[in-house]
Amino acid sequence: MSDLKQYRQSEKLLVVMPTWVGDCVMAVPTLRAFRQLYPNAHIAALIKEGALPIIEDCPYINRIIPIRKRPASSDEPRGGGPMKVARYLAKENFDTAILLPNSFRTALMARMALIPRRVGYDRDGRGFLLTDRLMVRRENGKFIPVSTLDYYLGIARYLGAQQPSHQMELFTNEQNDAKALDMLKQGGWTPDCGKPLVMLNPGARYGEAKMWYPDRFAQVARMCVDKLDATIAITGAPRERNILDEVIASTDVPMIDLPKMGMDLGTLKSVVKHATLMVSNDTGPRHIAAAFGVPVVTVFGPTDPRWTEIDFEHERIVRVDVFCGPCQKRTCPLDHRCMTQVTPEMVFEQVQELLSSESKQETSA
Structure with missing residues (x-):
């Protein structure tokens, strides 16, 4: 392993960011820890285009290097292939690469970029490409579930961070904030209207087994309107359009259809800031809300909550124990009982409990 003192003297750090939106949100506390460790260093974040808006306006990094299939300017890598990215990075003279993803590809890319120090977990057969190999906890040959948030912070602790905070945070800009308020106003909701804004996030990129049913999201929406006088907004990625349409078609509850109004990931952050509560599957917007x-009510099915634990006191997880779970499968080979047994009433009960506790806290304050 390399000398930690040598790293503390590093002046130009590259942090390779995760691919998934939720993982990027959970990586921000680690970026903050790096900035606290190296207040005078130049810190750049290498990130794929799809997740880039998550770290826009983040004060802990000096620069974002996007990976796009078609670069938007001459100051970007010429394409997303590892050779092209490595060639670009080699010209930047980074002295350290910190690899948050576990992939062999990212370690090879950092090695080809001739970055002298390469820090990451010894996974995916890439240990020989790293100068600092962090070991992963196993039991009986299997990985022990560890929160992704804490997994990333483990690298910061290895490099010298003392009890880094798990507090997640994101940042927005005035332009997206204005667009978000305009969308909500067009949908009939304003911050001073007196109605709670409940957001539904019925999609999930990981696979269909991870998604609770559209008609049940619709039933929760109906309960929120009837019993809480809430305004409902629905969100999702472009590939989830059919899921959003199913939710909307399953009820006569009016909904602010954010994607149809032009919402993107940047404006989603600004919209979420105004939400009273979110109901979500275990996916990226859940982490954005936190x-x-x-407050967020998260429906879990086949995935193990321990992998994505976020230490957020205003989250309520709804799940049922089944003999076959958590299986981590993208498609259920049986009858999807981990989701079919989660009822709208179970979810709405947690919505009420969260809003009630929030109201009590505001009253006592």
């Missing part, structure tokens, strides 16, 4: 302190 990062802004917005």
